[in-house]
Amino acid sequence: MLAGLGSAVVRQAIPGGTDAFNLGVDFKGGTVVTTKFNQPTSAEVIRETLAKNGVPDAVIQPVTDKESTFLIKLPLAGAEGQLSDAEVEQGRALVGKALSTIGPEKTAYEIIGTDAVGAVAGAQLRNKAIAATLAALVGILVYIAFRFEWSYGAAAVIAVFHDVLVTLGFFSIFQWEISLTVIAALLTLVGFSVNDTIVVFDRIRENRRLHRRDSLYKLTNDSINQTLSRTAITNGLVFLSVLAMVLFGGEVLQGFSLALTVGVIFGTYSSIAVASPIMVWWEQRLEASDRAASLGATGATSPRSGATKREAVSGAVAKRTRGAVQ
Numbered sequence: 143m144l145a146g147l148g149s150a151v152v153r154q155a156i157p158g159g160t161d162a163f164n165l166g167v168d169f170k171g172g173t174v175v176t177t178k179f180n181q182p183t184s185a186e187v188i189r190e191t192l193a194k195n196g197v198p199d200a201v202i203q204p205v206t207d208k209e210s211t212f213l214i215k216l217p218l219a220g221a222e223g224q225l226s227d228a229e230v231e232q233g234r235a236l237v238g239k240a241l242s243t244i245g246p247e248k249t250a251y252e253i254i255g256t257d258a259v260g261a262v263a264g265a266q267l268r269n270k271a272i273a274a275t276l277a278a279l280v281g282i283l284v285y286i287a288f289r290f291e292w293s294y295g296a297a298a299v300i301a302v303f304h305d306v307l308v309t310l311g312f313f314s315i316f317q318w319e320i321s322l323t324v325i326a327a328l329l330t331l332v333g334f335s336v337n338d339t340i341v342v343f344d345r346i347r348e349n350r351r352l353h354r355r356d357s358l359y360k361l362t363n364d365s366i367n368q369t370l371s372r373t374a375i376t377n378g379l380v381f382l383s384v385l386a387m388v389l390f391g392g393e394v395l396q397g398f399s400l401a402l403t404v405g406v407i408f409g410t411y412s413s414i415a416v417a418s419p420i421m422v423w424w425e426q427r428l429e430a431s432d433r434a435a436s437l438g439a440t441g442a443t444s445p446r447s448g449a450t451k452r453e454a455v456s457g458a459v460a461k462r463t464r465g466a467v468q
Contacts, residue, residue, distance in 0.1 A: 143304070146311015153314070163314055166321035166397075167201055167215040169268045173233030175214040176255035177241065182210055188241075189393055195240035201321070202394070211254075230258050271325040278332050279303060286336075290343055293424035298339045301417035305335050308408045309401055319397055327401035334380070335409035338373055339417045345369050346418075358425055362418050370414075377410045 150162035167174070177188075185202040192200045192214070201215040216233045234256045244250045279299050286295035306328055313320055345365040353361060384406060387399035 143307050143311055146307065146314050149311065149314040160317065163310070164317045164319045165268070166319045167217055168322045169265075169271075169320065170217060171258075173216040173230050174257045175216070175234055175237045175253060176205070176257070177212050177214055177237065177251055178208070178254050179210040179212070179251045180249065185212065185394060186392060188212060188214070191244060192237070192240045195243060197236050197240050200237075230256055267322070271322070274325070275306065275328060275332065278329055282332070282336050286340065286343070290347065293428065294343050294421055297417045297421035297424060298336050298343070300420055301339055301412040302332050302335050302409075304412050304416055305331055305405055305409045309404045312404050313401070318400055321397055323395070323398040324401050327398045327405070331402060331405035331409060335405065335413065338377065338409065338413040341372065342366055342369050342413055342418055343421070346421075358422055358429075362422050366414055366418060373410060373413065377406060381406050 153160050154162045185204060189200065189202050192198070192202075197216065199217050203213040203215065205211040205213060214237050216236070234253060238247060238253060241247075241251050247253070279302060282302065283295045283299045286298050309328065309331065312318070313324070318324075342365055345368055346362055349356075349361045349365050350358070356364075381403070384399050384402040387395050388403055391399050
């Protein structure tokens with residue numbers, strides 16, 4: 143997290159340097175050239191053709207409802223927010239020149255449309271992506287707080303937030319492009335990571351009901367060990383799947399698969415070593431607060447004996463324990 147933060151700050155602070163994140167056309171703006179091919183082709187072939195002819199940064203997206211039709215997205219050439227008609231035409235000319243190596247226009251391919259994606263639209267998409275991620279975290283917090291306790295929900299959200307920040311840190315350090323598919327991967331990561339955390343928390347709740355005399359620290363440690371095989375098998379299978387996408391998924395799925403690969407690794411770690419310790423620390427703080435409040439109330443109202451104080455403290459702690467296992 144610190145390395146990612148340092149990368150983002152340093153890149154943003156250096157005059158004329160790269161941005162903190164390598165934002166794609168969806169967020170930064172650029173030119174979209176809609177092209178129809180007369181012969182069946184693939185996005186990989188188009189990408190290789192453009193790269194060989196001086197258009198290396200193009201994003202190729204097939205149009206699902208139109209056969210052999212692709213959207214070729216070129217990043218913004220000038221300063222952000224200053225996409226002129228000349229730059230749009232320049233992008234169209236670059237694509238046409240590169241594709242002419244396949245065959246003449248109208249015979250091998252046809253450019254059927256050229257559009258500009260402004261930086262204003264990109265900023266709206268960026269804000270909506272941030273809002274969607276935050277809304278998911280708030281929803282998780284409310285749900286887990288309802289099913290368990292606020293301390294459990296807060297610990298799970300902190301762990302998931304940690305996973306997202308670490309993944310974004312990798313994207314900043316290595317300057318991997320962030321597109322809408324990467325945002326989809328981050329939202330997928332949020333749901334996947336919190337699922338593993340809930341499994342651990344549910345086992346902790348069961349053990350608190352069965353072993354009331356054990357400390358919360360021991361119960362949590364036992365619960366993590368009891369669910370460790372499930373965590374290793376489930377997350378290991380997901381890791382192998384996303385690793386296959388990294389190696390064989392091609393350019394289109396690269397951002398999505400890289401985000402999931404990093405997220406699965408750190409999501410597994412955070413469920414064990416971030417969420418549960420935070421929950422234990424929070425619960426111990428609450429129990430200490432309840433204990434201090436009970437001792438203060440007993441001393442102020444009826445200081446009859448030490449036994450009375452112990453009963454009050456035990457009642458307060460038992461009340462918290464019952465609330466955690468309902």
